[in-house]
Amino acid sequence: MKRLALLLCIAACAHQHITTQAARAQAEEAALGTQPVIPVLEPSQVPLPRVSSLANGLVVWIVERPGDGIEAVRFVARGGASADPDGKPGTGSLTAALMETGAAGRSQTEQTIAADALGATLTVTATQDALVVSASAMTVFLERTTALLADVALRPNLSEAEWVRVRSRREAQLLAERAEPVIAARRAFRRAAYGTGPLAWPPEGTAQSVKAMQLDDVRRFYATLAPRNCAVIAVGGAKAADVLHALEQAFSHWNAAAPALSAPSLDELPQAPPRLVLVDFPGKPQSVVIVGQPGVPRSSPDALALRAFNAALGGSFTSRLNQNLREKHGYSYGARSQFVFGLARGPFAASSSVKTEVTGAALGEILGELSRIVLTPLAPEELEKARALLAYELVGTLSHAQELAEAEQEIILGGLPPDELRTTVSRLQALTPESVLAAAQRALDPSRMTITIAGDAGRVMPQLEPLHLPKPERRDVAGER
Amino acid sequence: MLLALLALLPPLSLPAQTRTLPNGLIVIISPDHSAPGVAVDLRFHVGSKDEEPGRTGFAHLFEHLMFMGARHVPYPKFDTLMEAAGGVNNAFTNNDVTNYYEEGPKNLLETFLWMEGDRLATLGLAMTQEKLETQRKVVLNERRQSYENRPYGLAYLHLEEHLFGEGHPYHWPVIGSARDLEAAQLADVTHFFATWYVPGNAILAVVGDVEPEAAFAAVEKYLGWIDSPRLPPRNAFAPKPLAKEERLQLTDRVELPRLLIGWQSPKNGTQADAECELLAAILGRGKASRLYDRLVHKDGSAATVEVTQDSREAQSVFGINVLAAPGHTLGEILSAVDDELKTFLATGPGQAELDAARTGVYTGFARDLEGLVPRAIRLTSYQLDFGAADSLRRDLNRYETATPESVRDAAARVLGAPRVVVEVAPAVQR
Numbered sequence: 001m002k003r004l005a006l007l008l009c010i011a012a013c014a015h016q017h018i019t020t021q022a023a024r025a026q027a028e029e030a031a032l033g034t035q036p037v038i039p040v041l042e043p044s045q046v047p048l049p050r051v052s053s054l055a056n057g058l059v060v061w062i063v064e065r066p067g068d069g070i071e072a073v074r075f076v077a078r079g080g081a082s083a084d085p086d087g088k089p090g091t092g093s094l095t096a097a098l099m100e101t102g103a104a105g106r107s108q109t110e111q112t113i114a115a116d117a118l119g120a121t122l123t124v125t126a127t128q129d130a131l132v133v134s135a136s137a138m139t140v141f142l143e144r145t146t147a148l149l150a151d152v153a154l155r156p157n158l159s160e161a162e163w164v165r166v167r168s169r170r171e172a173q174l175l176a177e178r179a180e181p182v183i184a185a186r187r188a189f190r191r192a193a194y195g196t197g198p199l200a201w202p203p204e205g206t207a208q209s210v211k212a213m214q215l216d217d218v219r220r221f222y223a224t225l226a227p228r229n230c231a232v233i234a235v236g237g238a239k240a241a242d243v244l245h246a247l248e249q250a251f252s253h254w255n256a257a258a259p260a261l262s263a264p265s266l267d268e269l270p271q272a273p274p275r276l277v278l279v280d281f282p283g284k285p286q287s288v289v290i291v292g293q294p295g296v297p298r299s300s301p302d303a304l305a306l307r308a309f310n311a312a313l314g315g316s317f318t319s320r321l322n323q324n325l326r327e328k329h330g331y332s333y334g335a336r337s338q339f340v341f342g343l344a345r346g347p348f349a350a351s352s353s354v355k356t357e358v359t360g361a362a363l364g365e366i367l368g369e370l371s372r373i374v375l376t377p378l379a380p381e382e383l384e385k386a387r388a389l390l391a392y393e394l395v396g397t398l399s400h401a402q403e404l405a406e407a408e409q410e411i412i413l414g415g416l417p418p419d420e421l422r423t424t425v426s427r428l429q430a431l432t433p434e435s436v437l438a439a440a441q442r443a444l445d446p447s448r449m450t451i452t453i454a455g456d457a458g459r460v461m462p463q464l465e466p467l468h469l470p471k472p473e474r475r476d477v478a479g480e481r
Numbered sequence: 482m483l484l485a486l487l488a489l490l491p492p493l494s495l496p497a498q499t500r501t502l503p504n505g506l507i508v509i510i511s512p513d514h515s516a517p518g519v520a521v522d523l524r525f526h527v528g529s530k531d532e533e534p535g536r537t538g539f540a541h542l543f544e545h546l547m548f549m550g551a552r553h554v555p556y557p558k559f560d561t562l563m564e565a566a567g568g569v570n571n572a573f574t575n576n577d578v579t580n581y582y583e584e585g586p587k588n589l590l591e592t593f594l595w596m597e598g599d600r601l602a603t604l605g606l607a608m609t610q611e612k613l614e615t616q617r618k619v620v621l622n623e624r625r626q627s628y629e630n631r632p633y634g635l636a637y638l639h640l641e642e643h644l645f646g647e648g649h650p651y652h653w654p655v656i657g658s659a660r661d662l663e664a665a666q667l668a669d670v671t672h673f674f675a676t677w678y679v680p681g682n683a684i685l686a687v688v689g690d691v692e693p694e695a696a697f698a699a700v701e702k703y704l705g706w707i708d709s710p711r712l713p714p715r716n717a718f719a720p721k722p723l724a725k726e727e728r729l730q731l732t733d734r735v736e737l738p739r740l741l742i743g744w745q746s747p748k749n750g751t752q753a754d755a756e757c758e759l760l761a762a763i764l765g766r767g768k769a770s771r772l773y774d775r776l777v778h779k780d781g782s783a784a785t786v787e788v789t790q791d792s793r794e795a796q797s798v799f800g801i802n803v804l805a806a807p808g809h810t811l812g813e814i815l816s817a818v819d820d821e822l823k824t825f826l827a828t829g830p831g832q833a834e835l836d837a838a839r840t841g842v843y844t845g846f847a848r849d850l851e852g853l854v855p856r857a858i859r860l861t862s863y864q865l866d867f868g869a870a871d872s873l874r875r876d877l878n879r880y881e882t883a884t885p886e887s888v889r890d891a892a893a894r895v896l897g898a899p900r901v902v903v904e905v906a907p908a909v910q911r
Contacts, residue, residue, distance in 0.1 A: 027706040032553045032599050036591035038566050044517045066515065068491045069847050100768070108778065112769035116837035117486055119844030138844055140489050165781060172737065172784035172806045179632040179735040283734070286622075286630040317569070318560045327557070330618030333626045353626045381565060388567030392518070392586055399516050400851045 043391075046398065046422040049233075049408055050240050054252045059231040061408050061418070062240045065401070068139045071236030072401035073146055075133040075153040076409050078229045079221075080126045081203035082344060088217060090205015092126035094170060095221045099124040099133070101162035103151040108162060111152070120145045122152060126203055129343045129413050131225070136402050139237040143246045146234075150250035158222060163215045170210050178477045182353070184279045185288040185454035187479030189349065192277045193293055193450045195270035199344060206478060226258030227251075231412050235405040269294055269345070273450050276464075278472040279479075280457040287359040287455025291366050292349030296443050298341035298414035304427050305439035306339050306348075311386035312378050313337050313369070314350055318385070320369050325352050331362040343413060348444060356456050360463025363451065367467070370446040377433030387428045394424055487836055493846055493877065497686075497860055497870040498693055504709040505681030508700045509860045509870040510693045513853075519689035520584040521593045522857035523601075526684075526865060527677035528577040529657070530650030530716055530795070535664065538620070538657010541574040542665060543673055545616035547581060548572075552603035554596050556612065562592065576651050577794040578865065584854050587690040591699050597685070598703030605674040610667050617662060624656050632735045636905045643727045643901045644743045644798060650716045651796065681709035686860040686870065688853050718795040720745070723899035732908040737784065738805040740814055741903040746799035746895045749792035750866040755879035756891035757790040757799055762838040763830050763888070764788045764821075765801070769837075772801070775821050782809040782817060794866070799895050811904045822896055829889030839880050846877070 049061040084091040100123065101108040115122040120137035122145075133153045137145040177183045187202050194200035205213070232251065234243045273293070296302055307315075314321035314337025325335035335352035350370060354362035378386075397403045398421075411420045451469065453460060454477075461472075475481055498510045532539045548570075550556030563570055568585025583593045628634035638654045645651040685704070687696045722745060747753035764772050765788025776783035787802040803814050830838075849855045863872040 024708070028552075028602060031703055031706050032595060032602065035553075035562075036595050038592060039588045041517060041586055041588050070844075070851060109769050109774060112767055113833075113837065116767060116769055116841060117833070119490075119837075119840035136844075136848070138490055138847060140491060141486075165778065168781065168806065169777070169784055172804075175736045175807055176632075176784060176804060179733075181630065281734075284630055285625045316564050318557065318564050323557070326619055326622075327615060330615060330622070333619060333622040353622075353630065355622060355625065385561075385565045388586075389564060389569070392567035392569075392584075395516055395518050395586070396584075396852075399518075399853075402848075 043425045044395070046394070046424070048422060049418050051418050052244065054227070054248060056227040056252060056255055058227040058251055058254070059412065060244065060247055061231065061233045061412065062243045063235040063404060063408065064240050065235065065237055067237045069237060070136055070401040071139040071142050071145070071234065071238055072134070072136045072405040073142075073149055074135075074233045074405045074409055075149060076231045076233065076412065077131040077225045078129065078413065079224060080130040081128050081201070082198040083221070083224065084198065084201065085217070087209070088213065089201030089209045090170070090203070090213065091217050091221045092131055093203050093205060094166060094210070094213060095218045096124040096126040096131055097166045097170065098158055098163055098218055099152055099156040099222070101166060102157040102159065104155040105157065106151070111148075115148055118144055118148075120148065122148060124152060128199065128203060128346065130409070132409065134402070134405075142236070142238045142243065143249075146246045146250045154251070154254050156222065158215070158219055160215060163218065167210060167213060170205065171207065174204065174207050174210060181279070181281050181284060181286070181288045181454040184281070184477040184479070185290050185452050188277050188279050188454065188475040189290045189292060189450060189452040190347065191475065191479040192274050192452065192473065193347065195273065197268040199294070199346065202479070206480075224258050226256040227254060229258060233405045233408045233412070235401045235408070273448070274473040275451060276469045276472040277450060277452045277475055278457055278460070279452070279454040279475050279477055281454055282456055282458065284456050285356055286353045287356055287453050287460055288351070288353050289359065289363055289366065290349050290351045290452040291363075291370065291449050292347050293444065293449045294345040295339045295348035296341065297343060297345055298410060299416065302439035302443060303341055304424070305431055305436045306443055307390060308383060308386035308428065308431055309378070309436050309440045310337055310339055311389050312382040313373055316385065316389055320373065321350060321352070321366065324365050324369060325354065325362055329358070329362070329365065331355060331358045331365070335366070341410070341414070356459050359453065359455060359460045360467060363453070363464070364467055367446065370449070374437070374440050374444055374446060377437045380433060383431065383433050383436060387431070390428055391425050394421060487840060490840070490843055493843070493850060493873060495850060495856060495859065495873040499864070499870050500697060502680065502701060502705045504705060504707055506704055506709075507684045507864055508697060509684070509686040509864060510691065510696045511686065511688045511856065511860060512691055512693055513688060514690050517587050517690050518584060518853055519587045519590045519593070519687065519691055520582060520853035520857045521590070521597065522580060522582040522686045522854065522861050523597050524684045524861035524865065525579045525678060526577070526682050527579055528575050529653065529655040530576050531677065532653070535661060536669060537653040537661040538655070539661070539665060539669065539673060540579055541655055541657065542616060542620050542662060543670065544572050544574045544579050545620055546608065546612060546670060547600055547604060549608075549612040549616060551600040551607045553599045555607065559596055559600070563589070563596070566592065568593070574655055575793070576655060580858060580861070582854050582857060590687065590691055590696065591703075594699050594703040598707065601678060601680070601683070601704060602707045604678070605671045608667065608670055608674070613665070613667055613670060617665065621659060621662055624659060624662070628656060633733055633739050633905055636731055636733065636739065636741055636903050639729055639731065640741050640743045640901055640903045641798065643729060644723070644745060645796070646721055649721060650718060651793070675710070676713055679709045679712070680704065680707050682712055684861040684864045686857040688857040688860065720796050723901070726899045727901045729901070729903045731903060731905045733905050735905065735907050737807065738811050738907065739905045740803045740805070740811045741905070742801040742818070743901045744799040744895050744898060746790060746797040747891070748796055749794055752879050752882070752887070753891045753894070754790065754792050754797060756883050756888045757797065757895060758792070758842065759835065759838045759880065759883055759888050760892050761788040761790045761799070762841055763834055764825070766838070766841065771821050771825060772818065776803060776814060776817055780817055782806055782814050815902065826889065826893050826896065829885045832885060835883065835885055835888060839883070842880050843877065
């Protein structure tokens with residue numbers, strides 16, 4: 001019986017296994033056999049900023065959103081790192097750092113305690129084109145946060161004691177960064193591609209410029225701030241009337257006079273930038289590779305086409321660069337490309353960290369992708385993807401107060417219209433593979449791009465021979481020759 | 482005055498409806514019609530702690546393989562279909578869980594669920610040696626980029642190895658060792674998948690512009706039919722305190738020395754875990770914090786300071802991370818840190834200090850809740866850690882009920898225990 005029972009069981013179990021399998025296959029087919037349809041979505045409405053100005057000329061953009069969550073307020077002063085005096089890179093950035101160390105007679109600690117009590121972040125940074133005081137807190141604290149922000153923007157202490165500290169912290173930061181191949185590569189690339197113009201220098205400054213910097217330099221930089229060069233942006237749940245009231249209280253008495261800033265020169269670029277730049281990091285397991293050139297300003301009519309172009313080239317996971325270097329060849333954890341738009345021709349760069357042993361091969365693939373993509377139009381599905389990704393990126397921006405405030409900041413700095421975000425989707429629809437190619441061909445010339453490699457020079461150099469590149473220009477970890 | 486400020490904060494909310502499907506999959510829906518987007522988070526309760534000896538880094542390697550295609554959505558369609566319609570995705574693995582998420586226009590909800598259902602049901606059947614080789618290379622490159630090529634990168638791995646001794650499931654790093662990654666076999670992959678990637682070991686959240694009933698129905702259609710085998714027993718967790726302080730001296734190709742201090746701390750979701758997070762803020766968040774004020778501002782001995790409570794399922798890590806300023810030694814910094822900790826333990830935080838830390842945490846929650854993906858991740862983690870997705874209030878309550886005394890007591894328990902101190906010095910330049 002035992003045996004028979006066993007046999008019966010085997011037969012029964014096998015039968016059950018088969019029916020289970022068949023049932024599973026059927027269930028699988030029912031659930032997964034058909035790809036779901038993606039319904040067409042109506043484009044959603046993008047809120048327009050309310051644009052006004054205070055009596056002193058300060059421009060105000062307010063975006064009102066439902067909800068009582070986060071309110072973002074930004075004070076934006078045109079200038080930034082691009083306004084650093086000749087030979088003094090880092091002035092704007094050190095001014096920003098010093099502005100964070102106390103205001104209106106309150107010490108750094110007192111100032112921070114006041115912001116912390118509101119749960120507010122309150123930071124000052126110098127971007128390439130602006131000095132930005134940025135705050136975010138719960139909408140209920142709008143008025144108090146705005147008052148603190150105005151203290152920092154209009155009444156910074158800029159004290160001698162804090163200046164000494166700020167400068168030595170910056171020196172420490174620059175020293176620590178000498179160990180970072182990613183930063184070294186970026187600095188060397190900028191210096192090579194931009195020569196001696198404002199974009200050539202690190203916004204943070206160099207070891208030499210920071211060492212030589214004096215408090216007076218910073219105070220002079222700060223003195224260029226005046227209502228006519230500034231704007232305030234507020235994004236959040238507060239009513240526009242309440243925001244305007246808070247801003248008037250905080251900023252309308254500000255009457256600093258300062259000369260109008262001259263627009264940055266767009267064409268002060270080296271005639272023949274070096275083709276190949278090398279920063280040696282002996283023994284490193286990866287090389288950081290950057291290939292790029294000066295791009296286009298934010299105000300360029302080609303800017304949106306170039307963003308779409310970039311989504312296909314290196315701005316998405318399925319982009320050509322990432323698929324090639326990461327998925328197809330296994331050279332890298334990822335590869336990307338980016339346009340940094342700005343008032344001047346901010347950089348375009350394709351970049352990746354690649355295994356030292358395959359640096360030459362990986363560079364060959366990057367150069368290949370770049371030269372192919374400016375020859376023929378994007379495939380229609382590549383452009384469709386770019387449109388869809390950029391349209392949804394906008395949805396994401398709109399739901400984050402700080403991100404939206406930053407987007408509006410770039411629009412103001414670029415001199416673009418207040419409906420720039422609202423018209424994005426329709427302008428994306430108007431792009432064609434041919435118009436995108438034309439924009440890319442106007443902006444980029446892969447044969448003249450500057451190639452920068454930060455890695456083990458002794459192991460990388462022999463790998464570059466098959467690429468027939470000119471002799472490399474050597475630069476140190478700070479980007480200097 | 483300060484208490485009045487706290488009272489002004491509006492309530493935060495993260496609504497959630499939860500159902501458990503017959504196959505064990507827990508489904509959470511959280512509608513929000515303010516923007517036309519949707520996010521899906523699928524959390525598997527498996528992380529590096531569940532790996533087998535000689536196979537460290539496997540949970541994370543597996544995460545990569547989840548994007549290599551299954552039967553109905555073969556490689557590389559998971560990414561191409563999604564991006565073509567404006568959707569993006571990513572994933573992360575930690576010691577405890579592996580988390581997959583996607584976000585995009587709301588019309589992608591069914592597509593997301595279809596793709597998740599496909600890879601959960603059929604990924605193992607479609608796995609190949611070639612796919613494994615591709616992602617093995619990518620992960621080894623990730624290890625290089627995140628640790629080997631990054632200044633101080635390996636020091637972080639050493640700290641945890643010493644904080645959790647041999648045999649503890651947090652002893653080995655999530656990224657794994659290069660040797661183990663090289664050794665992973667196809668059979669390991671299919672076995673791991675069959676063991677852990679089952680509906681009964683997963684939690685799925687949908688957040689965004691969706692109708693709850695339609696969303697539940699869609700999840701049921703695409704994932705409800707998949708069988709769920711029984712889960713194996715897990716690696717045992719026996720918290721094992723350090724017997725004595727451990728000190729490590731490392732060198733790296735860096736310019737400035739760095740000091741890392743780590744303590745074992747209370748597990749995620751507990752009252753003491755929240756108190757440790759408040760402690761971290763009081764000690765190290767912002768320019769008014771105690772260690773910043775002392776080390777960076779007054780002494781000038783440090784360039785940066787960071788304090789963290791890294792919350793985990795079994796035990797957490799409380800960490801202090803200081804970059805020395807030029808000309809200052811780690812010995813000098815360590816004694817200043819100890820000095821500050823001693824002062825703190827003697828008196829605890831002031832009420833205003835604690836209130837500010839709390840308001841900071843609260844506002845941080847509000848910032849986080851602006852995003853669909855962070856909300857979805859919060860819901861699946863609440864489900865796992867608190868046993869209910871609808872736990873935002875309970876979570877916040879932990880911070881609201883903390884007192885200066887309770888924070889001081891938590892600090893005394895954590896900081897009073899033996900610790901690991903890692904000193905990273907610049908290697909002598911050639």
